[in-house]
Amino acid sequence: QLQLQESGPGLVKASETLSLTCTVSGGSISSTSYYWGWIRQPPGEGLQWIGSMYYTGSTYYNPSLKSRVTISVDTSKNQFSLKLSSVTAADTAVYYCVRHRYFDWLLNYWGQGTLVTVSS
Amino acid sequence: EIVLTQSPGTLSLSPGERATLSCRASQSVSSSYLAWYQQKPGQAPRLLIYGASSRATGIPDRFSGSGSGTDFTLTISRLEPEDFAVYYCQQYGNSPWTFGQGTKVEIK
Numbered sequence: 001q002l003q004l005q006e007s008g009p010g011l012v013k014a015s016e017t018l019s020l021t022c023t024v025s026g027g028s029i030s031s032t033s034y035y036w037g038w039i040r041q042p043p044g045e046g047l048q049w050i051g052s053m054y055y056t057g058s059t060y061y062n063p064s065l066k067s068r069v070t071i072s073v074d075t076s077k078n079q080f081s082l083k084l085s086s087v088t089a090a091d092t093a094v095y096y097c098v099r100h101r102y103f104d105w106l107l108n109y110w111g112q113g114t115l116v117t118v119s120s
Numbered sequence: 121e122i123v124l125t126q127s128p129g130t131l132s133l134s135p136g137e138r139a140t141l142s143c144r145a146s147q148s149v150s151s152s153y154l155a156w157y158q159q160k161p162g163q164a165p166r167l168l169i170y171g172a173s174s175r176a177t178g179i180p181d182r183f184s185g186s187g188s189g190t191d192f193t194l195t196i197s198r199l200e201p202e203d204f205a206v207y208y209c210q211q212y213g214n215s216p217w218t219f220g221q222g223t224k225v226e227i228k
Contacts, residue, residue: 046208046219046220046221046222047165047208047210047219048219049216049217049218049219060215062216063121063216064216096164100212104151104153104212105153105212105215105217106153106155106167106170106171106212107155107157107167107210107212107217108167108170108176110164110165110166111164112163112164113164
């Protein structure tokens, strides 16, 4: 059974860098069949795709966040990570790690999500 | 970027009734790459429908999707108590992948 588990600080100070890690269990992040990514949801609001990556290290970012986002992979640990720089209160959200199908980008698996609050 | 507009914002219905949710795209969605998700409080979204009309694994047949181009519909034929939730459409045909703002289906 595939599991995606987000981990990282739940509180980040404004202007600093948010860092989260997603640990994949029950499946290999090096599978050629999937991309892996991040989606966020501010409290009480809708969903926003942040970016995704392939196990080779290729990355794809939402243009609205691209200047602040870095997604990287550690295949030896079966993990991938998100870094979002220069955070503000608007970055307060539940952050989900997700899996996309390779051939059509369908989001077919979600982690449980982790709330990150940006404090001033 | 494709903007998805869902209507209505809230749907107040009773168990056993039929729910019809709409998702309209600002431009045509490639290959009908349109999905629907259900989200309950405190939970991650769950995939219901993909490719506009294909049910995901384990999804009851009371859920159905239809549409193409810019207009898509999610229908729940007879609402069960566990169906009261927020529903999001999402397009995955053109990057950046985008979501609608959601439709809340609440108990009347």
